[in-house]
Amino acid sequence: MEMRGIVLSLLGALMLVLCGPVSPAPAAVAFEGVTSTHAVGMPSANAPWRTLVQGGMETETAFNTWAASAQLAGPIPAGETIELTWVAGRRTPTSCEPITTFVERTSEASHDNTVSIMRMNFPTEEGETPGATPTCLEVSITSRGMLTDRLVGPVRADDAAAAVIGVEASATEHRLDHPKVTDPWRTLESASLRGDVVTGTVQLSATLGGPVPEGQWVSVTWALGRRHPHGCETLVAFSWPNLPQDSSHTMSVERDYDNDDIASEFTCIQASLYTLDTNTTGDIVDGPASPLMADVTVDAAPAAEEFVVAAGRSTPVIVTASSRVGARKGLTVAGRGKDVRAAKTSTGAVEARRERPVVVRVAAERPGRSQLRLTARDVRFDVARSTTRWPVKVRRVEAQRPRPGRYESADGTVGFKVTRDFVVRALRVADVRCEGAATLPTARLPRGVRLPSNGAAARVVRSGDPGLGRGFLGAQLLTTSPTRVVGTLTVATRNCTGSARFAAVRQG
Numbered sequence: 001m002e003m004r005g006i007v008l009s010l011l012g013a014l015m016l017v018l019c020g021p022v023s024p025a026p027a028a029v030a031f032e033g034v035t036s037t038h039a040v041g042m043p044s045a046n047a048p049w050r051t052l053v054q055g056g057m058e059t060e061t062a063f064n065t066w067a068a069s070a071q072l073a074g075p076i077p078a079g080e081t082i083e084l085t086w087v088a089g090r091r092t093p094t095s096c097e098p099i100t101t102f103v104e105r106t107s108e109a110s111h112d113n114t115v116s117i118m119r120m121n122f123p124t125e126e127g128e129t130p131g132a133t134p135t136c137l138e139v140s141i142t143s144r145g146m147l148t149d150r151l152v153g154p155v156r157a158d159d160a161a162a163a164v165i166g167v168e169a170s171a172t173e174h175r176l177d178h179p180k181v182t183d184p185w186r187t188l189e190s191a192s193l194r195g196d197v198v199t200g201t202v203q204l205s206a207t208l209g210g211p212v213p214e215g216q217w218v219s220v221t222w223a224l225g226r227r228h229p230h231g232c233e234t235l236v237a238f239s240w241p242n243l244p245q246d247s248s249h250t251m252s253v254e255r256d257y258d259n260d261d262i263a264s265e266f267t268c269i270q271a272s273l274y275t276l277d278t279n280t281t282g283d284i285v286d287g288p289a290s291p292l293m294a295d296v297t298v299d300a301a302p303a304a305e306e307f308v309v310a311a312g313r314s315t316p317v318i319v320t321a322s323s324r325v326g327a328r329k330g331l332t333v334a335g336r337g338k339d340v341r342a343a344k345t346s347t348g349a350v351e352a353r354r355e356r357p358v359v360v361r362v363a364a365e366r367p368g369r370s371q372l373r374l375t376a377r378d379v380r381f382d383v384a385r386s387t388t389r390w391p392v393k394v395r396r397v398e399a400q401r402p403r404p405g406r407y408e409s410a411d412g413t414v415g416f417k418v419t420r421d422f423v424v425r426a427l428r429v430a431d432v433r434c435e436g437a438a439t440l441p442t443a444r445l446p447r448g449v450r451l452p453s454n455g456a457a458a459r460v461v462r463s464g465d466p467g468l469g470r471g472f473l474g475a476q477l478l479t480t481s482p483t484r485v486v487g488t489l490t491v492a493t494r495n496c497t498g499s500a501r502f503a504a505v506r507q508g
Helices: none
Strands: 004-006 016-018 031-037 052-060 064-070 083-090 095-107 112-122 136-143 146-154 156-158 162-170 188-196 201-208 216-229 233-240 248-256 268-275 278-296 298-302 307-310 315-322 333-339 342-346 354-366 369-376 385-395 405-408 414-417 425-429 456-462 471-481 484-491 499-506
Touching: 031 136, 031 146, 052 136, 052 146, 052 405, 064 083, 064 095, 064 136, 095 112, 095 136, 146 248, 156 248, 162 268, 188 216, 188 268, 188 278, 201 216, 201 233, 201 268, 298 369, 298 385, 307 315, 307 354, 307 405, 307 471, 315 342, 315 369, 315 456, 315 471, 315 484, 333 354, 333 385, 354 385, 354 456, 354 471, 354 484, 414 499, 425 471
Parallel strands: 307 385
Antiparallel strands: 004 016, 016 233, 031 052, 031 156, 052 064, 064 112, 083 095, 083 136, 136 146, 162 188, 162 278, 188 201, 201 248, 216 233, 216 268, 268 278, 298 315, 315 354, 333 342, 333 369, 342 354, 369 385, 405 414, 405 499, 414 425, 456 471, 471 484, 484 499
């Protein structure tokens, strides 16, 4: 095994020994269930808003995050309130025995009558999260004090994109012939470590046998490695001197750690306590280390349902990329197909379960229809890769800029201005269909988009609209005649995820 080492002085904060990442066999880290099957005798009401069309639930076990949704057959009337219940459980001969239950009371749903929630499942009183694997799903709706519908279905494990994202370890067993000292403050009772590439942090703690006397200097080293017959072979280590102690003589620290080696498959931890006055390591404790697993699925898709590009040149378009665990260093997007190709592009940081728009240039040779195999990849994980075919419409479009002036769509929901220096300003799109929003908001691009000589441009900017929430807005524009521009506005914010395609013509 090739190893590289960095030796630091005792006053340094960090000591590292690096090795290549390990990709273990996939493990089930996520569960998902979607159903539209009504339970026997259901629904018990005729009103559309009191019945269910579809219900779903999914979980990410590494971070204990649950997402659930329920679609109603109709909008909730003003003044009415419903109670939705999602149950993930184990199938028994007579029922779905609950493992996790979530309840949501609401008086509004999104434009397509969907209610969505995301929750963290809290630990039990013993301090441990239930580990049972769900196999069944029930989604129920109650209104006016009456159960009016219930959907039932299976839950399946999803291990296709499981990967090691970090490590957690604890040490309590003293190494042979340790401790070598009798002073309590020179000994270790326990030590622990947790770190992952998703949060980019490492959490360290060590409990000493007693308080460190004033004026004394100690340093703790946490060493992760792999077990072998003679001990724990160190691969990555962290050292920290003179951390403050709490009332139980525990030293703790959390620091940023921007290195993917923490996602290796470690099997042991060894913690040691060094004291400066005697220049010795007085105690060493040892223990097991376990990998943290997560579903690292990634995806990429056109902002609209298909790519619309110009023949014989490269056209900038908006692609939305996503990752279940997030990617602080971004994803890589690329694609190819018959007579069409998408340039390799980095997305920038992607938040977990949030879409991230990015400008990608798609080159096409000739007019017609084609398909683009669009690939998203997180280079940190071997299994974090997805490829999906998307339709491409290649048009013969003359390279030209639109005439300056005011442009609007036929229904008036889209409007913008083309200035004399060919910058599209004040682009607004009304009634954007958003996932998770009860109303259809109006989105406004807060920055201008400069049109080059070929009349095709795209831009992604950060949202400053308090109604839409934090996130991104993206716009792609293609000039099809001196007085007509087609395009797509994409919204990917906390309160709205959606896109709107449009065609706008010059007014007057």
